[in-house]
Amino acid sequence: xxxxxxxxxxxVKRTGEKVFLECxxxxxxxxMFWYRQDPGLGLRLIYFSYDVKMKEKGDIPEGYSxxxxxxxxxxxxxxxxxxxxxxxxxxxxxxxxxxQYFGPGTRLTVT
Amino acid sequence: xxSVTQMEGPVTLSEEAFLTINCTYTATGYPSxxxxxxxxxxxxxxxxxxxxxxxKGSNKxxxxxxxxxxxxxxxxxxxVQVSDSAVYFCALxxxxxxxxxxxxxxxxxxxxx
Numbered sequence: 001x002x003x004x005x006x007x008x009x010x011x012v013k014r015t016g017e018k019v020f021l022e023c024x025x026x027x028x029x030x031x032m033f034w035y036r037q038d039p040g041l042g043l044r045l046i047y048f049s050y051d052v053k054m055k056e057k058g059d060i061p062e063g064y065s066x067x068x069x070x071x072x073x074x075x076x077x078x079x080x081x082x083x084x085x086x087x088x089x090x091x092x093x094x095x096x097x098x099x100q101y102f103g104p105g106t107r108l109t110v111t
Numbered sequence: 112x113x114s115v116t117q118m119e120g121p122v123t124l125s126e127e128a129f130l131t132i133n134c135t136y137t138a139t140g141y142p143s144x145x146x147x148x149x150x151x152x153x154x155x156x157x158x159x160x161x162x163x164x165x166x167k168g169s170n171k172x173x174x175x176x177x178x179x180x181x182x183x184x185x186x187x188x189x190x191v192q193v194s195d196s197a198v199y200f201c202a203l204x205x206x207x208x209x210x211x212x213x214x215x216x217x218x219x220x221x222x223x224x
Contacts, residue, residue, distance in 0.1 A: 004154075031210050033211070042214060042215070042216045042217060043155075043200070043214045045211065048211060050210075058211075090154050090155065092155075094210055094212075097143065097162070098142075098143050098145075098204050098210060098212065099143075099145060099157050099160055100155075100157075100202075100212055101157065102147075102154035102155040102156065103154050104153055104154045105152075105153065105154045107152075
């Protein structure tokens, strides 16, 4: 089975802090994604990566950056956390046949 | 790009009732289609998929058939259980040959004993 893990299930940070969310997959997939999920807004794509050191902006990249130094690890960085970044963050890894496999999610609260 | 439309919820059913959650899509060509399920507080899990027209995907008693004539991929289950209470998402690739998926807004299912 594909395993996607995220570094934290719950996280509480203060406004202005730098926040790192990490995601690791164990299936050697090339494609990885970061989404945020908010009530009534569905899943929104923040960033994705097709290869090591390669990244592409999604629909809502503002306020976020990413890092992919190794194939199995894809990190989402909030440079200066704000209250409007309180959300559920989901990481996914994608098989060559298109299906995406998700981690358990990180519920981030910024106070 | 491709897009998907799901029926709005919540869908409220009693245990052992028949379930249908509607999903229609707009796409170039015949991309793979997916259903995902999200239980409270969890990430999305792949429930089933179909890779070509007339394919039927199935898993855990759920089924969906890829209907190109009606551009639909409706999710069905003959007898729901309380444990099926979750949010269900229909999805397909955003572009042909382009790997990002686009997801429907999700349909919440609530099953009561």
